[in-house]
Every structure is written in structure tokens, then in C-alpha cells.
Amino acid sequence: MTDCDLCGRGIPTVIPVRVNPPLLKFAYPEGVWKGLCETCLDSAQKVHMGNDKNELSCRKGKCALCQEKGRVFAVEIQIPDFSQGVVKKDKTLCSRCLKAVDESYIKYKREEIGGHGHGHEHEHEQSKH
Template structure:
């Protein structure tokens, strides 16, 4: 089990998102992996699309993924709570991390589609003429 780096939910596997924490840029120039659950990945990707579509303005804050103190956007999380059901909470994520989340989202969805094709036996279907 591992925990989502945004909502803290414990799940068997997380979806990797590369981030570039400014305090670690010399120690880890290739970035640091953060893990998100599918719900948080979807929420952050939705925010990324809205920011690009509506040219949403950012506000100054600290990114919940990389720790940068920069312009951030609010991402609404849906955190499971045993006593309250689903609790909504906003976290701040910078544009750079939102863009990296979008790339991870595309990779994740492509892998899901590829996996579904294999499960249903469509991996090597070639029409015979």
C-alpha cells in the first residue's frame, strides 16, 4: 500500500507524476516522482484544462506537489472519510505541475486503453484478405 501525495488516501498503486521541487533541483536535476490516486489525477487534469480554456488567473501560494512558492491554481480534491463520506478540499498546484499531471494523465489513460485491448484479445488482431 502507498499513499496519494495530494489526498493521502492509501491505495495499492499510485500514478507517477514527475515534479521538480526547487529545493531539490541540484540533488535531483531529473526531478522527483510523486504518486497520485486516479481521483486526484482526474481533478488536477480537469483544473489544467480549465486553466488553459478560460485563462484562469493564478494567485501566489505554495504548490502542494513541488513546494514552489509561485503562482498556483486551486484543485478540488474529493477525500474519502469514513464518517462523512466524501470531503471536498482545495489544494494549490502550480502551472508547471498541472502540465506534468496532464502528461501523466495522458500516459495513464493510454496504458488503460492498451490494457483493455489485451484483456479483450484485441492486441494482435490483423484482418486477413
């Protein structure tokens, strides 16, 4: 079991999103992996697609994934709560993390539709013929 880095929900697997925290850019120049549940990934994807980087919808704050301070966008997440079921709360993400979420979303959906998208199944079928 692992936890979603936005809502904290414990699930068997998370969807990896590569972010670039400014404080770790020298130690990890390629970025670090954060894990999101499908619900948080969908919510962040909707914000990315809906905003089109609209300056009116952003505000100053700190990104929940990379901790960078600057312009951020509010993403509504659903936090599991034993007494109330689900609590909706806003977390803020910067435009770079929203772009990383978009890339992970596209890859995740391709793999989901194409049977994990690795291409090994097709190679094996072609070698039989």
C-alpha cells in the first residue's frame, strides 16, 4: 500500500508524476516521482485543461507537489474521512506540476486503453506469423 501525495488515500498503486522541486534540482536534476490516485490525477487534469494558464484563475501560493512558491492553481481533491466519508478541499499546484500531471494522465490513459501500452503483446504475435 502507498499513499497519494495529494489526498493521502492509501491505495495499492499510485500513478507516477515526475516533478522538479527547486530545492532538489541539483541532487535530482531529472526530477522526483510523486504518486497520485486516479481521482486526484483526474481533478488536476481538469484544472490543467480548463485553465489554459489563465492568469485570472491563479494566485500566489506554494505548490503542493514541488513546494515552489509562486503562481498556483486550485485543484479540488477528495480527502477520505471516517466520520464524513469524503471531505472536499483545495490543494494548489503550479503550472509546471500541472503540465507533468497532464503528461502522466495521457500516458496512464493510453496504458489503460491499450493493455498497459508496452507493445510486447504485438511483438510476440508478429513473431508467431
